[in-house]
Amino acid sequence: MYINAASAISPQLSFRQASFLQDWRLLTGHRAACVEPAYADIIEPKLIRRMSRIIRMGVATAMDTLQQAGCTNPDAIITGTAYGCLEDTGIFLKRMVENQEEMLTPTAFIQSTHNTVGAQVALLLKCHSYNNTFVQRSHSFESSLLDADMFLKENPGAKILVGAADELTDYSYTILERFGLFRSHPAGEGACYFVVGSEPDAGAFARVNGVRTLFRPTPGKLEDALAALLAENGLFAGEIDLVLSGNLPGAAAARQYEVIENQLLASVPKIYFKLLCGEYPTATSFGTWLGATILKSQAIPAGLCDAPPTLMRHFLVYLADTAGYHSLTLLTKC
Amino acid sequence: MNREQLVEDLKQQIIEQLNLQVKPEEIVAGDPLFNEGLGLDSIDALELIVLMQQKYRIKLANAEEGPKVFQSIDTMADYIIAHQPAANK
Incomplete structure (x- = not known):
């Protein structure tokens, strides 16, 4: 399986940078937030307003990597995420408590499911192909890669969009910090997507x-x-x-x-x-x-x-x- | 709250609730909220129903009234004033 295009949003200057991590920095502090691009250049502004950060990061990297690969309609969209859309989940649960399970707004609920990133990419592309999201903790991305590999064995000419996204929120940081996960190094987040195929393109990675x-x-x-x-x-x-x-x-x-x-x-x-x-x-x-x-x-x-x-x-x-x-x-x- | 204040409050509430990237002064109270105008959609309609109930204590009695009530900020303001509990008037 060949990586023919790749895109990453991370705490480094990794997105659409001509010079590859030339100005990388060692992360310090307790939390490392992603360096996010101007999304209005990538996603229609009317659609951005409903997207939380993880969706914006996921959609932007997906669109960028598809553009690099010259692919407008992938044969499969496969995403890995451990925590899914935490920000919207937090909003939804908070309102559920505050409003005593009444008068819940639909947007946070709709956008809080783990498969929202993959679904949003498909909606934007009007892509009805195979679409799957793997939620398997630290194996979420690897499971997505394995699924992409199996898909390619069955469909050798396919172009697959495969990647992963996770976001850090105030809620998740507070909870995970209690487990001692970030005591010696910062908590992070990011979104990366790849276009893979069974043959290498001219610019294969x-x-x-x-x-x-x-x-x-x-x-x-x-x-x-x-x-x-x-x-x-x-x-x-x-x-x-x-x-x-x-x-x-x-x-x-x-x-x-x-x-x-x-x-x-x-x-x-x-x-x-x-x-x-x-x-x-x-x-x-x-x-x-x-x-x-x-x-x-x-x-x-x-x-x-x-x-x-x-x-x-x-x-x-x-x-x-x-x-x-x-x-x-x-x-x-x- | 008089009608003018209510219209301004509605603009602010709608911007916040729907995360619109516009300023209150850019919204014309008589312009359509859906399709042309602000370009809202069916999910936004549900958000507006919840907003009216939560912030103004007005429950849309009949779902068929929706298109008329949510035609514009002006029509929303009229509906809220007409259905406000007596104590708030």
């Missing part, structure tokens, strides 16, 4: 050679999963040029990364992508965007990697979280 998802694996299971992923692609561990890791020093999940990072791929250079996008469940979509963009440009933004690799052919995006969700995504240069 990278090839997704495989995705593995595991839940609370033993060290042996993790080792087996990595070995199987590499063997399927005729690779051995030494041929991984870079790991895009969701680890953060001192984070609650740091122990989960031990096997892959410090044992199996200890000598491989690493980029810790959550330093750029913050902590959120579908952050691997940003890691995948980052890895694919580096593979396309064959350049790593200055200061992002302590020991940049000399060759950039095969990257591994690796995520592990405190709940035990692990994912491995293998990206290869086109």
Whole structure:
């Protein structure tokens, strides 16, 4: 499966930037909000008024990546989101309490469902194709990628819009902060969409050679999963040029990364992508965007990697979280 | 609240409730709210029904009256004045 176009809105200057993360900044503070574009240039102003931030970010990245790919009507729209449209959910629940379950306004309710982003994209495009949203915590984006891959196996010529979006709100920050999720690093958010197909276009970014998802694996299971992923692609561990890791020093999940990072791929250079996008469940979509963009440009933004690799052919995006969700995504240069 | 104040209040409330990107002074009270004019749609109509009930304590007695009541801000103001509880008049 080839990534033929990609777009990201993140706490970095990542959207429609000619220079790839040239001015990236290390996130500080407790919350990292996305750098959002002027949506009126991308979405009809009359439609913007009903869209919450996550919908705007999702729709903008979806439209941007479709435009890059020259695709007006994708054969499938597949979205991953862990928390869905939290802002509208919060508004709806608040009004439900305040108004004692009476006189509820429809907009927040309609827009609060998890599949709103994918649905809005389809409505704007008048696209009646396959449309699915995966809500599987830290595996939401990976499940979307797996679904896209299966769809392409059944429909080899298809062009698929696949991506992920999650937003941070005052409510979600307050609740998640209590779990100690953001004590050592900022909470984040973002939206990334990709157009994928079974053949590369002229401007293709990278090839997704495989995705593995595991839940609370033993060290042996993790080792087996990595070995199987590499063997399927005729690779051995030494041929991984870079790991895009969701680890953060001192984070609650740091122990989960031990096997892959410090044992199996200890000598491989690493980029810790959550330093750029913050902590959120579908952050691997940003890691995948980052890895694919580096593979396309064959350049790593200055200061992002302590020991940049000399060759950039095969990257591994690796995520592990405190709940035990692990994912491995293998990206290869086109 | 006199009629003039009510019209201005309605403009403000509608802008806030529907998140319209216009200023109160840009809305002409006699202009249509739906299609041309402000370009509202059926979801907005539901929001306006809730707004009238919540802010002005006016319940639309008959759904068939909707198109006439929500024709413009002027017609909404007239309906609110005509149906206001006696204590608020």
